[in-house]
Amino acid sequence: MERKAISATGTQPQGDQPFPACGLINRREFVRRAGLGLAAAATGSVLADRKPAQAATAEPNAETADEAVGVLIDLTRCTGCNSCALACKVANDMPNPETPPQALSSEALTYVATEADAAGEPTYVKRQCMHCLHPACVSACTVGALRKTPEGPVVYDAQKCIGCRYCQYACPFGVPTYDWDNPLGLIHKCQLCFQQRVAEGQTPACVSACPNGALRFGKRTELLAQARAQIARRPQSYINHIYGEHEAGGASMLYLSAVPFAQLNFPQLAGGAISQTAETVMGLTPALALSVATLATGLHLILRRRQLKADEAAVGAEETSAIRDEAGRAAWQEKKED
Secondary structure (H helix, E strand, C coil), X not given: XXXXXXXXXXXXXXXXXXCCCCCCECHHHHHHHXXXXXXXXXXXXXXXXXXXXXHHHCXXXXXXXXXXXXXXXXXXXXXXXXXXXXXXXXXXXXXXXXXXXXXXXXXXXXXXXXXXXCCCCEEXXXXXXXXXXXXXXXXXXXXXXXXXXXXXXXXXXXCCCCCCCHHHHHCCCCCCEECCCCCCCCEECCCCCCCCCHHHCCCCHHHHHCXXXXXXXXXXXXXXXXXXXXXXXXXXCCCCCCECCCHHHCECEEEECCCCHHHHCCCCCCCCCCHHHHHHHHHHHHHHHXXXXXXXXXXXXXHHHHHHHHHHHHHHHHHHHHHHHHHHHHXXXXXXXX
């Protein structure tokens, strides 16, 4: 059966010219347009709500940034002794406190990697959370388990975590690790000893344990000034680049090196805050879900209507066949009686 299109025409309120006739719209087209309209409205609403938040986080608050603490890591002083990594294990009650870790894991929040420069010479690099000024992990977390403190460190609340691992996907440095052996599926990352030491006026355990002065703790602004002074005073010993000053919008962990950071497997990132991208994606999620739900509902209604029509046609055919059979039997009976 050919589907009939629904046509609507206007009435003529006065004068000789009628309203223009509307176009032909079938039910499928109606549902499609309704779904697109709802999706567009939802997307516009979400974007309107997200833009002020993004604008507010596009640049760090000057007062907060001035007071934020951080660590300056001078790779020219690091000897790879692993004192920092072992002290971190002890301070955070990690297993195997006497075994130097080889990677970030649920049992190690920092480690010292051995990287080779272009000439094949080893350079020791301490790896841990970068404590970004605009952390993408915080923006991606749907339950607020991660938050950026005014003091600088990015801290984690295990009681809020649902194990979605969005923070892992969002972090440009690949820092958060997932505890696969824990039924709760918790995330692990360096918190810069914020609760147990920094909040009490002490330095992080890794900084206190370094015997070579490779780690220095203080206000980020002061550390940047010190790093620039070192580069200016000894340009032959350092490349003119402070890693973490601008990368991913800036970080609280800053590095000095005699070797280009690209040779040491540091992510080469632009200066923009990655958190803005994460916020946009997370903000668009409700609109996308609404669009899919609307289209799925429309498709369900169309298929259901088709099935009902098919069932009605089948019932009608059966009734018609039954009437014809009954009429045939009646006619045969009358002929037999004649």
